[in-house]
Amino acid sequence: MRAAVSRESVLPSADRKLPVAGAGEVRVRVMNQDGAGVVDALGEGVRDLEPGDRVWLWAAETTQDYVVLPRHQAVRMHDYVPFEVGALLGLPALKAHRCLTRATGGPDRLTPGSLAGRTVLIADGAGPIGTAAIQLAKWAGATVEDSAGTPLDTADLDLTPEETANAVAAVAEAVNAGAFRQP
Template identity: 55%
Template sequence: MKAIIYTETGGPEVLRLVDRPVPEPGPGEVRVRVVLSAVNPSDWKYRADSADGKPPFPEVVPGQDGSGVVDAVGEGVDELRPGDRVWIWEAAWQRKDGTAQEFVVLPVRQAVRLPEEASFEVGAALGIPALTAHRCLTVAEGTTGRLAPGSLEGRTVLVAGGAGAVGNAAIQLAGWAGATVVATVSGPEKAELARAAGARHVVNYRTGDAAAEIRGVAPGGVDLVVEVAPVVNAELDLAVLAPTGTVAVYAVDGGPAELRLPMGPVATGNLRYQGVLVYTVPEGAKLAAVEDVSAAVAAGALRAGEQAGLPIVRFPLERAADAHAAVEAGAVGKVVIEVGL
């Protein structure tokens, strides 16, 4: 089978297309014929990590997420059978085999049944972005840790960077759960994407008074901010948060890595900053997220493509390096590698 590997860390050029034996699933494992392999920012960051120039394994296949069809199952697997369509999450986390190959073997819990009405594009766009968005949306004061229709009814959610992959998932999931969703964007094209995802109000933070616009929508303040740029947006977040509001931080885009906050407003408002890294989310919360995301997909609430505010940017397997470079350069939409269409 064909696979993308790297044996040293560095730029996209370290990725190589090779032939490997088709792996066999062991007990509790499934083998998936990969259709689409998704590329996330963490994929290129782990590949580029050059602390000692060595990856965590002698040979690594990148790709946490993807979609495909179960090809074989190992002993003791009853949840799935050959022919089932699935979406894949965290395939390469602390493992040497990700989704950028024609077949991947992984624990059965990391291959989740994909409804027939959901496209492989939808399946590939789930994984890290959707699970990250779920965690961000379930850490606020008074939430239960679960998402379902009505679970965020009466709450206002601000999604920073509403045109990104996590932002898109957060908009769709929050809307499914009943929240009023406000999104910030940097320009008109991204505004259209955020609206297509379902944001009820979209604010261009580069024009006008963003805080005043958001307060006009939510006079009492927003209950939760899904934040991609906490340092750059600190002043805005503090200006629009409601008492007991939460900022869920899943990335640090732009500005320095250190965040300084005026403790007066934070303490007075009983405000909360919550860090989110999906790989290290508590196990129970992560499995709950997988269940809720699956329910949203089954309900048709998670979509992909231009019409859903998430353009699909495609690369063939032999151009995996270009796919990584595109994500690193900030490509708008979801970058996927076509493995076995």
Template identity: 50%
Template structure:
């Protein structure tokens, strides 16, 4: 089978296309014929050494993917064979990600994909959608899992609504009944965020961002889904409602964060860091279930019609795919394996 591997950390050039034996599933595992592999920022960061790597060990990159189960291991219901599925965290603490024609995974890490959902959508769930779900469900009082009406009456601010996590957060929050505000940096990204379903879009380069947000949310926002906590700290303090929650899932703009203590204390606000790989098991299960329900309802989509343009690359051009994500491509980068 075709597989992409790297044996040392570095730029996209360290990856190569090789031929590998087709793996067999063990007890409690399934084998998935991968149709699409999704590329996330954590994939190229891992390739560059963010999580360490033993030189000489072959690593297949990419956490997310979608395909069809074609074999099951001992203890797995045979009915799984032939099912369309999406995959999450394939390469987390494992040497086998989704950038290969077949991948073997524990059954827990494959999720049924409805017939109406494309493999492009399935490969674009994983890290972005599960992260967005976690960010939207860590406020005091929950909800633990999103469903229609779960965020009714609440206002959510999504920083960077044109990104993959931002796009998923907009769609999930709107599906759950929230009023959704998002910030963007250009007219192009404003159009994408509106297409994704944001009720209000603020270009933070075009005026007083805090005033614009307060104009549509005079009592403040209940939840902030934050991609750039350092640069946006002052803004977030200015727009959070009393007892609000800010969920930080990335460090765009740098690692340094300075916060004023007293305004946060008097507001009883919560700042919560989110790393989807290491969230509690129950929270991960809730996220998988909530995202699956949104997909079944047709509430999560990808493509231009959903504000998330798709960029397809054949497996032979995986280096170009990784480079596109590393260089900040707007939309979702996918690798085709069939």
């Protein structure tokens, strides 16, 4: 397989052996070096995923063709969610969720209406974390302001409103199921 290897200020690629999934791990073929892909192999004891399942990843090094990681860091992704959205659901969505739930008096978990009546200021709403924060805050019922002063519209994501709602629901479903709790 090919993997990006950091040396000084360049990121050349290098040939590496295909990693093997150990007990409790999954191997994922990463799509376009983003945080989403297709399960390729299962380690011993993994029973709730199958090869071919589409997943988004969190806390994974994805600058390579394949990545092996603990099962709990690969979250099943609905077929209707594009891989590009799956890439946004990993660390950017985790960081956005954390920001939206760590404010004084804020909710511990986001649910529909959990931010109703609140105004949330998102700095850099055009970046991946800001984009995820906007979508999660809107889903949770907040009024959203962006420091860049641009209109906050799902059209900026090149997704239909239904695709955006489905993607946000997938993040919220995983968050609320406890998928992001560190062991």
